[in-house]
Amino acid sequence: LAKTTQPISMDSYEGQEVNITCSHNNIATNDYITWYQQFPSQGPRFIIQGYKTKVTNEVASLFIPADRKSSTLSLPRVSLSDTAVYYCLVGDYKLIFGTGTLLAVQP
Amino acid sequence: EAGVAQSPRYKIIEKRQSVAFWCNPISGHATLYWYQQILGQGPKLLIQFQNNGVVDDSQLPKDRFSAERLKGVDSTLKIQPAKLEDSAVYLCASSLVGPGVAKNIQYFGAGTRLSVL
Known part of the structure; x- marks a missing residue:
């Protein structure tokens, strides 16, 4: 299973775009890249998943370069309610969570 | 669509006591997971x-933890006897697909917060 590395924490302000980068140098051919969001006292919540290039949904975009050794989660115009821990995971049916990135959004 | 249901939400016990958690996955989801999340860490897959x-x-930890999934639907996770280091949030998740399918997306319940005194 590919190990992921992401920043421990990030700070931002309301209305800004936030990009969280995750490195996964040992990603396997069959692996997908999945991001989860977790608020205090809640379970992780699926945000977005991709295999290559760019994926966009109603809450985020995921950019994956051709070599797939990294990925970037982009959150457009964050608000205070986006303050949470964001996990980057690489794999198939088995997910190994790291410590994630704590995003703190300030007014 | 109803989400993953877990109970209880909170549990406080003394060390060496036993405790059980219950999980009802999303209807139709064949795969069910139990995770342990210690404060400040990411979830760790137990089973x-x-x-x-x-x-x-x-x-x-099979010497003290056990889990079962009756009839392929609900599941229970048991700890007997509990230790101080078992204090954590126990999360249940389910997914529609299973091993070998790359686009597996897991849906999590709110978890059970266990405090062992």
Whole structure:
């Protein structure tokens, strides 16, 4: 299973775009890249998943370069309610969570 | 669509006591997972079921933890006897697909917060 590395924490302000980068140098051919969001006292919540290039949904975009050794989660115009821990995971049916990135959004 | 249901939400016990957690996955989801999340860490997979069979329990402390999934639907996770270091949030998740399918997306319940005194 590919190990992921992401920043421990990030700070931002309301209305800004936030990009969280995750490195996964040992990603396997069959692996997908999945991001989860977790608020205090809640379970992780699926945000977005991709295999290559760019994926966009109603809450985020995921950019994956051709070599797939990294990925970037982009959150457009964050608000205070986006303050949470964001996990980057690489794999198939088995997910190994790291410590994630704590995003703190300030007014 | 109803989400993953877990109960109880909170539990406080003394060390050496036993405790059980219950999980009801999303209807139709064949795969069920139990995770342990210690404060400040990411969730750690304890056990994974595919229908009512165990797929992976490599990180389950089998001397004190046990889990079952009756009829391939609900599941219970038990700790007996509990230790102080078992204090954590126990999360249940389910997914529609199973091992070998790359686009697996897991849906999590709110978890049970266990405090062992």
